[in-house]
Amino acid sequence: MRYISTRDNETAVSSARAIAQGLSTDGGLFVPEALPRLPEGAIGELCAMNYRQRAVYVMKLFLEDYSVAELTDYVTRAYGPRGFDTPRVAPLRRLDDRTHFLELWHGPTCAFKDMALQLLPHLLTAAARKTGEDRKVCILAATSGDTGKAALEGFADVEGTKICVFYPRDGVSDIQKLQMTSQSGSNVLVCAVNGNFDDAQAAVKEIFADPDMRAELSEAGWTLSSANSINWGRLLPQIVYYISAYCDLVNGREISCGDEIGFCVPTGNFGDILAGYYAKRMGLPVRTLLCASNSNDVLTDFIRTGRYDRKREFHTTISPSMDILVSSNLERLLYHLSDGNDRETAGYMEDLRTGGEYTVSRRIKSAMDELFAAGYCTDAETKAVIARVFAEHGYLMDTHTAVAYGVLEKYRAETGDGTPTVVVSTASPYKFCAAVLEALGRTPEGTGPELIGQLEDASGVPAPGPLKALAGRTARFTESFDAAGLPDVVRRFLK
Ligand SMILES: *Cc1c(COP(=O)(O)O)cnc(C)c1O
Numbered sequence: 001m002r003y004i005s006t007r008d009n010e011t012a013v014s015s016a017r018a019i020a021q022g023l024s025t026d027g028g029l030f031v032p033e034a035l036p037r038l039p040e041g042a043i044g045e046l047c048a049m050n051y052r053q054r055a056v057y058v059m060k061l062f063l064e065d066y067s068v069a070e071l072t073d074y075v076t077r078a079y080g081p082r083g084f085d086t087p088r089v090a091p092l093r094r095l096d097d098r099t100h101f102l103e104l105w106h107g108p109t110c111a112f113k114d115m116a117l118q119l120l121p122h123l124l125t126a127a128a129r130k131t132g133e134d135r136k137v138c139i140l141a142a143t144s145g146d147t148g149k150a151a152l153e154g155f156a157d158v159e160g161t162k163i164c165v166f167y168p169r170d171g172v173s174d175i176q177k178l179q180m181t182s183q184s185g186s187n188v189l190v191c192a193v194n195g196n197f198d199d200a201q202a203a204v205k206e207i208f209a210d211p212d213m214r215a216e217l218s219e220a221g222w223t224l225s226s227a228n229s230i231n232w233g234r235l236l237p238q239i240v241y242y243i244s245a246y247c248d249l250v251n252g253r254e255i256s257c258g259d260e261i262g263f264c265v266p267t268g269n270f271g272d273i274l275a276g277y278y279a280k281r282m283g284l285p286v287r288t289l290l291c292a293s294n295s296n297d298v299l300t301d302f303i304r305t306g307r308y309d310r311k312r313e314f315h316t317t318i319s320p321s322m323d324i325l326v327s328s329n330l331e332r333l334l335y336h337l338s339d340g341n342d343r344e345t346a347g348y349m350e351d352l353r354t355g356g357e358y359t360v361s362r363r364i365k366s367a368m369d370e371l372f373a374a375g376y377c378t379d380a381e382t383k384a385v386i387a388r389v390f391a392e393h394g395y396l397m398d399t400h401t402a403v404a405y406g407v408l409e410k411y412r413a414e415t416g417d418g419t420p421t422v423v424v425s426t427a428s429p430y431k432f433c434a435a436v437l438e439a440l441g442r443t444p445e446g447t448g449p450e451l452i453g454q455l456e457d458a459s460g461v462p463a464p465g466p467l468k469a470l471a472g473r474t475a476r477f478t479e480s481f482d483a484a485g486l487p488d489v490v491r492r493f494l495k
Helices: 015-021 042-047 051-060 068-078 113-117 120-130 146-155 174-181 197-209 211-219 232-251 271-281 298-305 330-337 342-355 362-371 379-393 399-415 429-439 450-459 483-493
Strands: 003-005 008-013 030-032 092-096 099-103 136-142 161-168 188-194 222-226 261-266 286-293 307-309 357-359 372-376 421-425 480-482
Touching (some): 003 015, 008 342, 015 120, 015 222, 015 232, 030 330, 042 051, 042 232, 051 232, 068 120, 092 421, 113 120, 113 146, 113 232, 120 161, 136 197, 146 161, 146 174, 146 188, 161 483, 188 197, 197 211, 197 222, 197 483, 232 261, 232 271, 261 399, 271 330, 286 298, 286 399, 298 307, 330 362, 342 357, 362 372, 399 429, 429 450, 480 483
Parallel strands (some): 136 161, 188 480, 261 286, 261 421, 286 372
Antiparallel strands (some): 003 030, 307 357
């Protein structure tokens, strides 16, 4: 199966090339030329497998130039006991008979980004080999908080690579910041950017799109790749857990094989929910994909109206990993819903770049209506949801998961839709201690890791080991830069 750019149907590359390169040189994103269907009986077969076997099965459908033996080796290393605190990898947690949480934060950095970023270094270094790449690979990542640490953890001390992470200086939680700035490894760099996530993401995309910069780095023996969800190698491992969650519901007799379910996904860059869309297109019985936002509700408006308008106030919220106004992966959805119309997709992206908005065709809008619903929660609503679910069920959610659960409740009240639904739980509550403590009616005393013990006392829920281990760690990286200075930061790093 080949991969083509969302902005040019003529660029067809192998899966290894798509992963090695990250972004197409025309600025578009790589998508599979044709989406594979789950073969007849596949779900039954997958039900009998463990998470790692499911991952190999699903990924092999997309990756012709990787063998089953290779993929098995990667998932064994990525999802093993060294990184994940449960052999189930992505366990479901039942709330009531039609609501489950899919916990995607049992990996080393305690957020769902680990699901893909524990695997990406293996996929990417193999991709470089398979495409005959003899330059070393420098990974650039812009992060709204969780991608950065997960990418650092995945790539630290991986031979033949360097990794450079840019995070918005005042746009991540204390724990997220310390996780990144205390990262060990001889090939890593972490920089604060004076600006928000969109500024950091735009600056990184510009570096990728600058042919002079790429030529200069190439001369010095370096090629660039991306750890953001613009890279196909980031999206693909995420399709697996939608299918796996379905199998676990069947195995737990919560549903019968073939029943439709819904997913509710806390959304920022649209990567996670897009993987759910791919799972549905492959034949997984999914009814609605519910897209949940915080006060940065650009996607709610878009899904409801068909008009994407980024010209609005940027809010810094208690769910910082969703503080995003330009959701990169929407480009892939537009491409698919326009039936692979590269010109049309490129046109929307050009409108967004020049005018800050675009309106999709009637055809895309009605396709979206079939697939998606959307809603948002304010910070106050999010905290109320955390408090209520903890009081009623003893289940402690992080702020992002709470946004999703709050949106699901509103959606059910508005529509009466009673479809069994999986809420995608994207982070451990211990990454966002201050907000979660406040939600529980406590006053946080101190900052960062000091709050972990306080939240344990307040909730009785044990904190994950990797976050407890942050106590007493100090920052290695303390510098911050303007977005315009990032190309020079990269040049110096690769000298
Ligand atoms: C990244 C992230 C999200 C948003 O996921 P996207 O793929 O960017 O839509 C939600 N919650 C948490 C905790 C995250 O780290």
